[in-house]
Amino acid sequence: AQSVTQLGSHVSVSEGALVLLRCNYSSSVPPYLFWYVQYPNQGLQLLLKYTTGATLVKGINGFEAEFKKSETSFHLTKPSAHMSDAAEYFCAVSVRGNLIFGKGTKLSVKP
Amino acid sequence: GAGVSQSPSNKVTEKGKDVELRCDPISGHTALYWYRQSLGQGLEFLIYFQGNSAPDKSGLPSDRFSAERTGGSVSTLTIQRTQQEDSAVYLCASSQGATGLPLHFGNGTRLTVT
Numbered sequence: 001a002q003s004v005t006q007l008g009s010h011v012s013v014s015e016g017a018l019v020l021l022r023c024n025y026s027s028s029v030p031p032y033l034f035w036y037v038q039y040p041n042q043g044l045q046l047l048l049k050y051t052t053g054a055t056l057v058k059g060i061n062g063f064e065a066e067f068k069k070s071e072t073s074f075h076l077t078k079p080s081a082h083m084s085d086a087a088e089y090f091c092a093v094s095v096r097g098n099l100i101f102g103k104g105t106k107l108s109v110k111p
Numbered sequence: 112g113a114g115v116s117q118s119p120s121n122k123v124t125e126k127g128k129d130v131e132l133r134c135d136p137i138s139g140h141t142a143l144y145w146y147r148q149s150l151g152q153g154l155e156f157l158i159y160f161q162g163n164s165a166p167d168k169s170g171l172p173s174d175r176f177s178a179e180r181t182g183g184s185v186s187t188l189t190i191q192r193t194q195q196e197d198s199a200v201y202l203c204a205s206s207q208g209a210t211g212l213p214l215h216f217g218n219g220t221r222l223t224v225t
Contacts, residue, residue, distance in 0.1 A: 034213070036214075043202075044216040045216075046213040049213060092154075097142060097159065097161050097208075099159075101153055102153060103152065
């Protein structure tokens, strides 16, 4: 069965600093991988996804993630954090349609 | 609107009562998911419907939880004999195909069991 582990339930960065949110997955078959974002008091929005092809995927708001099969990872990065990036971020893996989420990482951005 | 619609948006119920939560997916979406979001627990998968296939119920936490999807569209999540630990936001999502690409989420039903 597939699973997702997000390291760090809470990450705090300064405005302008690099954002790195870690995600490792477990899957017996090639997975589809996703990052979703949930802003305070809002629903979940798709940030980016990896299905096949290029392993570096770009999403909205300057975020990107790289699929590394050898490391079973799909870490989310952004070169320079903005205050508006403060939200909860969820990594998810899909195998045969079922989508399993990690427990989420809450990102705080300090001025 | 064309989004996923959930009702009610808020539900307060007494311990021991049954509740029904409704989800109207986006028209034409064949896949429908229920998740539970609790503080510190992230999104917990509950159940997944795909077309006419038998649903994947592997995430339902107990036999007090059940879900139906009628006519391949509207879904109802039922919780019988509610307990305080059932308090959470219940999220419904739908997608167009069998690959989870991408999920469109509703705004959820916040359930409070007193």
